[in-house]
Amino acid sequence: MTSTETISLRLGDRPVAEYAWQPALPESMSPRPFLHPVRTLGGTEVTESMPADHLHHLGVSVAVADVGGANFWGGRTFVPGRGPVHLPNHGTQRHHRWAARDASAVHHELRWIGPAGTDLVRERRRIAALPISDRAWALDFGFELTNVTGEPLAFASPATNGRPGAGYGGFFWRARRGDRRVQVLGPDRTGERRLHGRRTPWLALTGGATEPWTLIFVSTGPAHRADLWFVRSRDYAGVGSSLAWDQPLVVGSGTALRRRIITVVADGRLRSREVADIAGRVATAPPDDEWPL
Structure with a gap:
């Protein structure tokens, strides 16, 4: 690989x-652009990038396995009747221009380019580091995806293409x-099996022995809260907010979808009660119409 251009997000003097x-x-x-490493205020890393089991897992990112047939997730593509196969269908998310950037926030526009070199999606993205307490901070991650093709565009997943649970x-x-072992917490249940594919206002992971940490994922806005959680804690640790769980999400030409996840680090x-209290406070963040993209 050649050099990668990066920005450090800071809260005060802490990266x-x-x-x-x-x-x-x-x-x-x-x-695609991604965040790694992400650290607690005490300096503990809470992301992995390019791990041996899934080289295309890149810390924190926006990744979709099937956008109009283009793979913006990385790795193999699930094909009905064949399973996961390597295909020359990978897309690229390319930085287009900056709207704003400072020590604690970035706001930029991206282009999602398909394997044929044509633009499929225009994205506006804002990422901000927000103070919470002397032991926690929040990563406010919002994005708006606009279909720039001349026809409806389907956002799909391996599950919508026939692979259950994916x-x-x-x-x-x-x-x-x-x-x-990483523990998975929710508002009224715990464990990967009871929270994977569920719809809850928040979901949390806790892990680490010598350097313990907690991540609390909070969806904001009605459309965001309708998404189901994808969660893994046994073979690897990961959390995602699914755009297309049971069926493809079809976006009309010129139409946008918007999502925002606030993650407390x-x-x-x-403990569950502490997590619930923090998640409740985060859920009162200003709505999207007060949060310019």
Whole structure:
């Protein structure tokens, strides 16, 4: 790979995340901007990028397995009757221009370019680091995807294409598994099996032994809360908000979809009550119409 252009997001004098806004990646990984490493205020890394089990998992990113037939997730494509296969169908998310950037936030426009070199999607993205407490901060990640083709565009997943339970695609966070099993928490249930494919206002991961951490994922806005969670904690640790779980999400020409996930990054393994209290406070963030993209 050649050099990658990155920006450091900071809260005061503490670097909390590195944003690779113009990465140099192989085509098979569906090149896209991503955040890694993301750190707690105490300096513990809570993301993984390009792990051996899934090289195309890139910290925190927006990734969709099937956008009008183009793979913006990376790796293999699930084909009905054949399973996961390698196809020359990978797309690229390319930085187009900056709208604003400072020490704690970036706001830019991207182009989602299909394998034939044509623009499929225009994205406006804003990422901001927000203070919460002396042991936690929040990553506010919002994006708006506009169909720039002349016809309806389907956002799909391996699940919509016939692979049960594999409804991933959208915001995705590959977490650091570390040296202790990761626990999955929700408002009224716990565990991957009880929260994977569920719709809840928030979902949390806790992990680490020598360097414990907690991640609390909160969807904001009615449309966002309608998405189901994709969660893994056993073979690897990861959380995503699914755009297309049961059926493709079809977006008309010139039409946009908007999503926003606020993730609290905390030192320590927080208990369910602490997590619920924090998630409740985060859920009161200003609505999207007060949050310019």
